[in-house]
Amino acid sequence: MMRGKLWVRLAPFLSKRYVSSSSSPSCSAIQPWLFVGLGNPGEKYQSTRHNVGFDMIDAFADSQNISLTKNHFKALFGEGMVDGVPVLLAKPQTYINLSGESAGALAAYYKLPLHRVVVAYDDTDLPCGVLRLQPKGGYGRHNGLKSVIYHFRKNREFGRLRIGIGRPPGQMDPKAFVLQKFNKTGRERV
Numbered sequence: 001m002m003r004g005k006l007w008v009r010l011a012p013f014l015s016k017r018y019v020s021s022s023s024s025p026s027c028s029a030i031q032p033w034l035f036v037g038l039g040n041p042g043e044k045y046q047s048t049r050h051n052v053g054f055d056m057i058d059a060f061a062d063s064q065n066i067s068l069t070k071n072h073f074k075a076l077f078g079e080g081m082v083d084g085v086p087v088l089l090a091k092p093q094t095y096i097n098l099s100g101e102s103a104g105a106l107a108a109y110y111k112l113p114l115h116r117v118v119v120a121y122d123d124t125d126l127p128c129g130v131l132r133l134q135p136k137g138g139y140g141r142h143n144g145l146k147s148v149i150y151h152f153r154k155n156r157e158f159g160r161l162r163i164g165i166g167r168p169p170g171q172m173d174p175k176a177f178v179l180q181k182f183n184k185t186g187r188e189r190v
Contacts, residue, residue, distance in 0.1 A: 031116055032079070032086035035060060036103045038121040038144040041093040049122055049165040050178040052190060053144075054091045056120040056163060061089050073105040096144040104151025118159035119148055122178060126164025129189030134160045141174075163190065 039054030061068050066080035066089055075090040092102035107117055121142055126132060136157045139145035149156055168177035182190065
């Protein structure tokens with residue numbers, strides 16, 4: 001399952017680049033990082049390609065013993081510490097195309113500069129299992145990310161963890177593809 005494998009691959013990269021404190025030593029309080037995973041709520045969508053953002057948050061939470069039990073700003077939410085740095089984890093429960101409602105409210109409530117936010121989501125432009133961490137960018141064809149940008153007041157200066165799910169085969173409708181569950185090989189790659 002994704003929970004262990006993804007975090008093992010991701011942890012060294014995030015800890016060097018994103019989780020370790022970039023605050024100056026004179027700052028008394030370290031600002032938290034907000035990690036938002038995009039996906040759809042409900043059993044029907046569990047383990048689908050579109051929910052790999054949720055899976056990443058679950059993997060992160062499990063590896064750091066963080067419980068996602070609170071419902072906070074329309075998201076399953078948890079908070080904890082990673083290497084002495086506070087982290088906030090969120091899985092918006094608004095359905096993926098409205099994820100910005102939750103992400104925007106959380107960033108505003110915690111008064112976070114957007115460079116302290118990382119959004120994890122599925123990406124059909126990357127081969128299955130390939131990860132790309134980028135400090136900013138557009139939304140491509142991802143309507144959930146489009147919603148996040150809109151609710152961040154069209155500011156694109158936040159981190160993105162693109163999780164490759166591959167392209168739909170042949171003439172398959174991309175919407176149907178992202179709502180399918182991974183086959184065994186795809187699940188192992190992710």
